[in-house]
Amino acid sequence: MAGKMYILKASWILPAWDREPIQDGALLIQGERIEAVGSTEELIQRYSNLPVEDLGEVLVFPGLVNAHTHAPMTIFRGLADDLPLMVWLHNYIFPVESHLRAEWVYWGAKLAVCEMLRSGVTCFCDMYLFEPWVIRAVEETGVRAALGEGLFDFPSPGYGALEKGLNLTEELLKNFERHPLINIMVCPHAVYTCSPETLKKIRRIAERYGATVHIHLSETEDEVKECVSRYGRRPVAHLDSLGLLTGNLHIAHAVELTDGEIELLARRGVSVAHCPESNLKLGSGIARIPEMLAAGVRVTLGTDGPASNNDLDLLSEMRTAALLQKGLYRDPTVLPAREVFRLATEEGARALGFPECGRLERGFRADLVTLDLTRPDLTPVHDPLSLLVYSARAGAVVDVMVEGHWLMRRGKFLTVNEEEVRIRIAEVVREIRTLLRK
Numbered sequence: 056m057a058g059k060m061y062i063l064k065a066s067w068i069l070p071a072w073d074r075e076p077i078q079d080g081a082l083l084i085q086g087e088r089i090e091a092v093g094s095t096e097e098l099i100q101r102y103s104n105l106p107v108e109d110l111g112e113v114l115v116f117p118g119l120v121n122a123h124t125h126a127p128m129t130i131f132r133g134l135a136d137d138l139p140l141m142v143w144l145h146n147y148i149f150p151v152e153s154h155l156r157a158e159w160v161y162w163g164a165k166l167a168v169c170e171m172l173r174s175g176v177t178c179f180c181d182m183y184l185f186e187p188w189v190i191r192a193v194e195e196t197g198v199r200a201a202l203g204e205g206l207f208d209f210p211s212p213g214y215g216a217l218e219k220g221l222n223l224t225e226e227l228l229k230n231f232e233r234h235p236l237i238n239i240m241v242c243p244h245a246v247y248t249c250s251p252e253t254l255k256k257i258r259r260i261a262e263r264y265g266a267t268v269h270i271h272l273s274e275t276e277d278e279v280k281e282c283v284s285r286y287g288r289r290p291v292a293h294l295d296s297l298g299l300l301t302g303n304l305h306i307a308h309a310v311e312l313t314d315g316e317i318e319l320l321a322r323r324g325v326s327v328a329h330c331p332e333s334n335l336k337l338g339s340g341i342a343r344i345p346e347m348l349a350a351g352v353r354v355t356l357g358t359d360g361p362a363s364n365n366d367l368d369l370l371s372e373m374r375t376a377a378l379l380q381k382g383l384y385r386d387p388t389v390l391p392a393r394e395v396f397r398l399a400t401e402e403g404a405r406a407l408g409f410p411e412c413g414r415l416e417r418g419f420r421a422d423l424v425t426l427d428l429t430r431p432d433l434t435p436v437h438d439p440l441s442l443l444v445y446s447a448r449a450g451a452v453v454d455v456m457v458e459g460h461w462l463m464r465r466g467k468f469l470t471v472n473e474e475e476v477r478i479r480i481a482e483v484v485r486e487i488r489t490l491l492r493k
């Protein structure tokens with residue numbers, strides 16, 4: 056593949072979760088890909104004719120993957136907190152969403168992309184309504200994403216009757232079949248909002264296109280109880296009986312799992328998006344991550360929507376994930392930084408159908424992030440991985456590159472006008488407040 060070739064150097068590079076950090080490191084970039092990684096001295100010697108750009112005193116690491124969110128819900132951040140999931144959904148979120156408009160989704164998604172880039176996310180997994188407008192925001196900003204229209208039995212403000220939602224999903228699958236930055240998924244909301252007939256239709260579409268199915272599953276005890284009373288089976292067995300438990304299934308939450316269910320998910324190659332902060336905030340519980348990892352389940356990390364977290368900061372999500380299991384097990388060796396970083400990079404990328412992302416190595420896509428090592432909270436550098444997982448927070452990110460293109464340089468966005476987004480969001484919020492007063 057042709058493309059401009061150049062060297063990027065920095066004080067530290069962490070190429071991947073299982074590689075040692077390189078002090079005074081460099082990357083050879085060609086077009087959208089990484090051609091080589093090594094010490095600056097070595098790369099400059101080997102490629103003495105190439106231009107060299109110095110990123111300065113930063114840590115370069117592979118872009119993080121937010122493996123479950125509802126990006127446009129930034130517009131509902133802080134709208135209603137401290138409520139049980141079903142009360143929160145039925146009394147607050149669903150009623151406001153029934154008035155949802157495409158423009159809200161578009162500006163909400165742009166705000167979400169700004170927020171995610173500032174926390175080092177270069178790729179995210181999105182399930183929401185009016186998804187073509189999220190796709191528009193993704194295409195305009197140049198970020199990477201796996202997305203799908205949220206599907207359920209009742210009429211949607213996005214597409215109307217379910218059949219139209221299924222048609223929309225097929226249309227998106229056809230239109231974005233070979234897009235380098237966008238993967239389309241089929242997204243049934245949950246087993247309590249999609250009938251078995253709906254889930255069968257969804258399975259057939261996913262099979263036809265080889266698409267990933269993304270669904271909320273086993274999030275709360277109530278969901279499991281309701282599923283058992285309605286269908287006589289727990290959610291995992293219910294999906295299995297409908298033929299959906301395959302290597303193309305990506306489930307969010309998986310808080311309520313038995314040992315047998317964990318074994319089955321591992322055997323079938325199902326991937327799990329662990330969303331610890333959302334599970335904590337909604338009082339849903341704590342997912343059995345060490346057991347899932349021991350059984351060989353592919354675990355990834357997500358923030359969930361910004362109305363139930365309440366941010367899209369994957370750096371803080373890494374720290375929460377690690378601390379939570381250590382506290383739960385009363386064992387500081389559980390879920391070490393390296394493991395959490397693996398979930399947030401390589402595992403997330405694979406689950407979302409981007410196997411060439413999540414590592415800074417020859418042949419991988421140039422999706423990278425830099426962290427400001429001159430900040431007091433990121434000083435000194437004994438161990439870059441420790442800084443990244445336990446000390447870094449959103450705002451410490453300096454530069455972001457996706458597919459070889461800079462989306463942020465020295466803290467400034469190059470593909471999105473942050474001020475315009477803020478103004479538009481203020482307009483959207485005025486409309487939401489008016490609706491809430493009615």
Ligand SMILES: [Zn+2]
Nearest residue numbers: 271307359360
């Ligand atoms: Zn969710």
